[in-house]
Amino acid sequence: MSIVMATRPWIFLIVLTLFSYGLSMQGYSGQVFVLILLATALMKGQMIIDHFMMLKSAPLMWRIIITMWLVTVIIVITAMYSAKG
Amino acid sequence: MHTAAIRQQKILPGDLAIWFFICAELLVFGVLFITYAIVRSHNLELFNESQLILNKHIGLLNTLVLITSSYFVVLAVNAIRANNSRACTFWLITSIATGLIFVFAKTWEFNEISARGIHLSTNIFYTFYLSLTFFHYMHVILGLIILFAVMLKARRGGYSEQEHAGVETGASYWHMVDLIWIVLFPLVYLVR
Numbered sequence: 001m002s003i004v005m006a007t008r009p010w011i012f013l014i015v016l017t018l019f020s021y022g023l024s025m026q027g028y029s030g031q032v033f034v035l036i037l038l039a040t041a042l043m044k045g046q047m048i049i050d051h052f053m054m055l056k057s058a059p060l061m062w063r064i065i066i067t068m069w070l071v072t073v074i075i076v077i078t079a080m081y082s083a084k085g
Numbered sequence: 086m087h088t089a090a091i092r093q094q095k096i097l098p099g100d101l102a103i104w105f106f107i108c109a110e111l112l113v114f115g116v117l118f119i120t121y122a123i124v125r126s127h128n129l130e131l132f133n134e135s136q137l138i139l140n141k142h143i144g145l146l147n148t149l150v151l152i153t154s155s156y157f158v159v160l161a162v163n164a165i166r167a168n169n170s171r172a173c174t175f176w177l178i179t180s181i182a183t184g185l186i187f188v189f190a191k192t193w194e195f196n197e198i199s200a201r202g203i204h205l206s207t208n209i210f211y212t213f214y215l216s217l218t219f220f221h222y223m224h225v226i227l228g229l230i231i232l233f234a235v236m237l238k239a240r241r242g243g244y245s246e247q248e249h250a251g252v253e254t255g256a257s258y259w260h261m262v263d264l265i266w267i268v269l270f271p272l273v274y275l276v277r
Contacts, residue, residue: 006163010156014149017270021145024275029133037271044267052155052260054162058097062104066264069111073118073268080122081276 099254135210154183168246177236
């Protein structure tokens with residue numbers, strides 16, 4: 001992976017982190033806020049899996065296993081927060 | 086043609102064993118995250134109120150630091166794949182240095198919370214918060230020890246373009262620590 005290919009996800013991760021933090025500092029709460037924050041975490045996690053862990057260029061099974069962990073955890077957390085959030 | 090074909094092969098970075106270890110670690114953290122969400126749904130007011138005491142600025146700093154440290158590790162892997170041991174060592178040192186910022190900031194945060202008289206048995210939120218973040222903190226420390234050992238070997242010229250599984254194995258563990266924090270940070274600090 002070239003430096004440019006590695007730098008792009010890093011910049012996206014920084015921007016998404018600042019976005020989540022900024023949103024949280026505005027004092028928002030509720031289901032829409034929960035959905036936005038967890039969707040952002042999902043995007044960030046996928047970037048780490050694909051570009052930092054380099055699983056995009058690994059056998060598909062490993063990319064699926066780690067992605068499934070991320071998706072499952074985020075979906076269950078979202079469901080629990082939506083139930084009473 | 087042959088070289089191009091090899092490059093196009095799908096190869097898992099590092100030793101296979103580390104990926105089974107990573108799966109086991111993710112499973113444990115996954116269960117803890119889901120348990121936190123379930124318990125929170127039964128103690129909504131307590132969790133929302135207790136969460137207000139947490140220092141979001143430190144949480145942000147630690148997230149930026151871990152992401153950046155992971156990025157430096159990617160550059161270290163790139164360097165050794167290009168047979169550049171010196172650059173690999175440099176990027177590993179920078180990743181360890183940024184990782185140490187996490188450790189110092191988190192230690193300060195634990196001290197701050199302890200000074201407020203908050204401990205594991207204060208309430209169920211703090212039981213989860215302290216357990217989850219301390220468990221992750223221990224993984225950060227282990228990750229730094231691994232990166233340090235890899236850095237020492239890279240400095241001695243122990244890795245090359247052909248043989249660098251150790252660098253990729255250490256890198257994969259460090260990225261796992263980052264991945265876990267990416268879920269832990271919004272879950273504990275931000276989402277309410």
